[in-house]
Amino acid sequence: MSALLEVSGVSKTFDGFKAINNLSFSVNEPELRAIIGPNGAGKTTFMDLVTGKTRPDSGEIRYGELSRDLTKLSEARIAQAGIGRKFQKPTVFEDQTVSENLTMALKATRNPVTVLTKRPDESDRVADLAARVGLSDTLEQRAGILSHGQKQWLEIGMLLAQEPRLLLVDEPAAGMTSAERERTTAMLVEAAKTRAVVVIEHDMEFVRRLNCRVTVLHEGSVLAEGSLDHVCADPRVIDVYLGR
Numbered sequence: 001m002s003a004l005l006e007v008s009g010v011s012k013t014f015d016g017f018k019a020i021n022n023l024s025f026s027v028n029e030p031e032l033r034a035i036i037g038p039n040g041a042g043k044t045t046f047m048d049l050v051t052g053k054t055r056p057d058s059g060e061i062r063y064g065e066l067s068r069d070l071t072k073l074s075e076a077r078i079a080q081a082g083i084g085r086k087f088q089k090p091t092v093f094e095d096q097t098v099s100e101n102l103t104m105a106l107k108a109t110r111n112p113v114t115v116l117t118k119r120p121d122e123s124d125r126v127a128d129l130a131a132r133v134g135l136s137d138t139l140e141q142r143a144g145i146l147s148h149g150q151k152q153w154l155e156i157g158m159l160l161a162q163e164p165r166l167l168l169v170d171e172p173a174a175g176m177t178s179a180e181r182e183r184t185t186a187m188l189v190e191a192a193k194t195r196a197v198v199v200i201e202h203d204m205e206f207v208r209r210l211n212c213r214v215t216v217l218h219e220g221s222v223l224a225e226g227s228l229d230h231v232c233a234d235p236r237v238i239d240v241y242l243g244r
């Protein structure tokens with residue numbers, strides 16, 4: 001286990017408001033990490049900064065063995081470097097089947113050589129991806145008729161098709177039934193065995209099930225970090241987040 005992502009002294013101001021304030025923390029590989037914190041704490045902005053959607057005013061975000069500074073790379077280069085992001089709302093091709101969605105994602109892989117030819121094991125890979133996200137029985141169904149939870153899983157499958165080293169996931173459990181939440185937990189735990197998975201989540205029961213290290217953000221900085229029990233016992237966390 002080693003640091004894959006090192007955020008050092010990052011700040012970002014929007015119209016005079018410090019959304020991210022001298023933020024420093026790191027994520028290992030492999031690792032499952034949850035980021036929690038009140039609304040406006042800077043969680044989404046953190047993901048925007050890592051993926052290059054937003055540029056910081058100062059600080060560095062180092063990634064991988066070469067310690068490349070992501071703040072100097074384009075969004076496309078960051079994605080090619082193996083960073084995938086799942087937004088809260090699922091974005092799948094509704095008119096295509098589950099299988100076609102996964103196939104498209106495989107073709108969009110960051111290795112250009114594999115895009116040119118249909119790989120002989122493509123259908124095996126689609127079946128494997130579908131199994132990893134609990135969609136083996138729906139391969140020939142149109143994505144548009146899937147439940148909200150299934151669409152979220154399909155999108156996770158499409159991201160896994162690209163074999164990210166770092167997967168950023170924004171509130172995966174929102175709008176899910178408790179059975180769907182449980183399956184989502186298992187999926188993320190499994191995915192994080194071989195990569196870094198960072199999850200923003202408000203649902204504390206869901207975070208508890210993830211059973212991972214938790215980083216609490218507040219006013220753009222790390223307020224506390226550790227196990228969920230550890231951070232929940234921290235009076236500062238109770239004051240700004242839990243005690244409301």
Ligand code: ADP
Nearest residue numbers: 014015019037038039040041042043044045046
């Ligand atoms: P969280 O995801 O923890 O709820 P955000 O990262 O979305 O927090 O937002 C942090 C703060 O930065 C908020 O006060 C928000 O209004 C502000 N903010 C985020 N993005 C922008 C933007 N593009 N322009 C202006 N203010 C922004």
